Amino acid sequence: GESVGLHLPTLSVQEGDNSIINCAYSNSASDYFIWYKQESGKGPQFIIDIRSNMDKRQGQRVTVLLNKTVKHLSLQIAATQPGDSAVYFCAERWTGGGNKLTFGTGTQLKVEL
Amino acid sequence: NAGVTQTPKFRVLKTGQSMTLLCAQDMNHEYMYWYRQDPGMGLRLIHYSVGEGTTAKGEVPDGYNVSRLKKQNFLLGLESAAPSQTSVYFCASSIDRNEAFFGQGTRLTVV
Numbered sequence: 001g002e003s004v005g006l007h008l009p010t011l012s013v014q015e016g017d018n019s020i021i022n023c024a025y026s027n028s029a030s031d032y033f034i035w036y037k038q039e040s041g042k043g044p045q046f047i048i049d050i051r052s053n054m055d056k057r058q059g060q061r062v063t064v065l066l067n068k069t070v071k072h073l074s075l076q077i078a079a080t081q082p083g084d085s086a087v088y089f090c091a092e093r094w095t096g097g098g099n100k101l102t103f104g105t106g107t108q109l110k111v112e113l
Numbered sequence: 114n115a116g117v118t119q120t121p122k123f124r125v126l127k128t129g130q131s132m133t134l135l136c137a138q139d140m141n142h143e144y145m146y147w148y149r150q151d152p153g154m155g156l157r158l159i160h161y162s163v164g165e166g167t168t169a170k171g172e173v174p175d176g177y178n179v180s181r182l183k184k185q186n187f188l189l190g191l192e193s194a195a196p197s198q199t200s201v202y203f204c205a206s207s208i209d210r211n212e213a214f215f216g217q218g219t220r221l222t223v224v
Contacts, residue, residue, distance in 0.1 A: 011124050011206070014172040034211050043117075043215025045205050046154065089155060099163075100171060 005103045010108045012071075019077040021107050023090035030092040033066060034101070035075045038087045047052070056112060077109075115139050119204050119216035124192040126223045134189040134219050136204030142214075144207045145187040146171075147179060149200040150218075156203065162187055194223045 001074045013019045023032070029051050036044040050057045050073075057064050063076040073090055087106040093099060120135040121176030136145065143164050148156040148171075160179040169177045169209040176198060178190045187206075191198060199222050 022188055032211050041217075043205070045215070046212040049211040086224075093210060100158055100161065101210070101213065102158070102172075103148075105153060105155040 009105075010110065012112055013080050014109045014112050015080060015082060017080055017082045019075075021075045021077075021088050021090075021109065023043060023073040023075075023104055024071060025073060025092055026092050026093060027094055027102075028071065029070070029096060030094045031096075032093040033064070033073050034091045034093065035062075035064060036089045036091060036103070037108070038089065040086075044089060054085075080109075081085065082111050082113065085109055103108070114141065115148045115187055115204055117214050118218050119202075119215040122217065123220050124222070126191075128194060128196060128223060130194050131190070131192050132194065133191075133222075134202055134204075135210045136187045136189070136206075136216060137176060138187075138204075138206040140208070140214065141184070142186075142206035142208045144180065144210060144213075146205045146213065147177070147187065147189045148205065148208075149198075150172065150203060151200050158210060159189065159202075183209070194221075196223045197217055198204075 034049040035047040038044040044056045048059045061078045065074045087104050087108050091101045091103045117138045131195040146161040147159040148192045149154050157173050159177050162168045162181040181187045205215045207213040
């Protein structure tokens with residue numbers, strides 16, 4: 001069945017370093033892959049998405065890479081800041097599957113000063 | 114703009130009691146969703162709606178009912194609460210199905 005999973009539950013990085021958060025997915029039919037950020041006590045917030053026919057998309061300080069060969073998705077955060085500390089979720093959407101957003105279990109990113 | 118507002122923010126129920134969670138959005142979004150979030154399990158979709166008067170089941174619909182009588186409101190009902198329904202519930206709305214706007218969550222404890 002569909003599943004979206006993350007490799008590491010917790011990632012610690014030094015302030016100013018680049019962060020890479022990884023995600024594995026199993027539904028090769030998914031049309032979109034999306035990253036969300038959830039700060040403590042808040043609801044998730046959209047960061048960036050990528051269509052399945054792309055392999056890279058850049059935003060402000062973030063880059064999402066998609067490798068369909070190995071069903072792998074990553075979120076790169078440049079010059080990580082304390083405000084980036086949060087749980088990051090990858091999600092996928094399959095237009096043939098009711099357009100539901102299916103979320104992974106999340107990675108906790110901790111930024112050390 | 115208030116965005117997505119959930120009511121209440123906290124609630125404690127006894128097993129067997131019923132309650133309704135209210136979600137209101139002021140962004141004129143067509144799509145609305147109810148998720149539950151449990152430790153280590155991410156967000157799981159309970160029910161969703163693609164427009165006023167429509168609802169559909171998500172991944173974990175059992176024990177819940179929903180209604181979307183008005184475009185701006187999406188109600189989640191628990192008819193007979195069970196301890197397994199202890200969770201944090203999030204409502205979301207979207208116009209672009211990739212970018213959903215989430216509420217602050219409702220922490221529900223069933224004892």
